[in-house]
Amino acid sequence: MLQITDLRAGYGRIEALHGISFEARSGEVTCLIGPNGAGKSTTLLTLAGVVRATSGQVRLEDRDLTSLPTPEIVSCGLSLVPENRLIFQGFSVLDNLRMGAYQRLRTDPAGVMRDIERMLTYFPPLRERRSQEAGTMSGGEQQMLAVARALMANPKMLMLDEPSLGLAPLVVAEIFEILQTLHQDGVSILLVEQNVQWALSCAQHIIVLELGQVVFDGDPDAFSASEVVQQAYLGRRDNGS
Ligand SMILES: Nc1ncnc2c1ncn2[C@@H]1O[C@H](COP(=O)(O)OP(=O)(O)OP(=O)(O)O)[C@@H](O)[C@H]1O
Numbered sequence: 162m163l164q165i166t167d168l169r170a171g172y173g174r175i176e177a178l179h180g181i182s183f184e185a186r187s188g189e190v191t192c193l194i195g196p197n198g199a200g201k202s203t204t205l206l207t208l209a210g211v212v213r214a215t216s217g218q219v220r221l222e223d224r225d226l227t228s229l230p231t232p233e234i235v236s237c238g239l240s241l242v243p244e245n246r247l248i249f250q251g252f253s254v255l256d257n258l259r260m261g262a263y264q265r266l267r268t269d270p271a272g273v274m275r276d277i278e279r280m281l282t283y284f285p286p287l288r289e290r291r292s293q294e295a296g297t298m299s300g301g302e303q304q305m306l307a308v309a310r311a312l313m314a315n316p317k318m319l320m321l322d323e324p325s326l327g328l329a330p331l332v333v334a335e336i337f338e339i340l341q342t343l344h345q346d347g348v349s350i351l352l353v354e355q356n357v358q359w360a361l362s363c364a365q366h367i368i369v370l371e372l373g374q375v376v377f378d379g380d381p382d383a384f385s386a387s388e389v390v391q392q393a394y395l396g397r398r399d400n401g402s
């Protein structure tokens with residue numbers, strides 16, 4: 162579905178992605194893991210058109226997204242929930258959700274209303290707080306809003322950069338439960354997650370990035386069986402992993 166071929170990107174003269182290739186398949190949760198600085202966020206930002214690719218190709222179904230501006234990439238069906246969540250702090254929950262559907266606010270107001278209702282069902286805490294200023298909500302509620310807002314664009318594939326960051330374990334569990342529900346409802350997901358146990362619990366496909374290169378690509382069973390991976394990612398907690 163989402164096909165990344167030999168993608169290179171970076172910041173100025175520094176190349177962060179050295180020609181990565183992988184596929185995120187339709188109906189699956191694909192999880193991108195790897196150490197700090199591996200290029201996980203850069204990968205999502207490049208797919209979203211925020212960081213420009215210097216070479217390589219990104220295709221979503223039959224569309225070439227590689228040099229499109231971000232709003233067009235969103236229109237093609239690829240939405241990103243970035244690491245810093247980027248919600249509109251001073252606006253209400255409902256206004257944030259409307260803004261997530263800005264591309265069809267005028268043309269399809271009834272559809273937008275229906276989708277807002279759907280989001281409030283997926284994320285019950287947001288229903289209670291629908292008139293609250295987004296910036297005054299808890300971190301977990303803001304993360305839910307960021308995910309809901311991205312979903313308002315009706316993406317074919319939803320990308321999330323470390324949705325668990327800075328959240329208490331119970332809240333993380335809640336977010337992951339919602340991701341599971343979305344997946345069961347047919348949303349394809351490309352997830353960056355540092356916590357390997359969480360990644361393994363929800364993904365059908367694991368990609369490991371190290372120093373801007375793909376070093377593993379396979380299913381969770383193959384991942385757990387791989388010796389190199391075991392040492393680096395499934396090691397004992399007392400050695401810091
Ligand atoms: N805005 C930037 N300007 C310059 N270099 C950057 C910038 N953002 C990231 N980098 C560099 O690009 C490389 C990849 O960073 P990236 O943020 O993609 O890693 P990551 O895998 O998401 O790491 P983390 O797990 O810490 O979030 C790193 O070497 C980083 O220092």
Ligand SMILES: [Mg+2]
Pocket residue numbers: 201202203244322
């Ligand atoms: Mg990152």
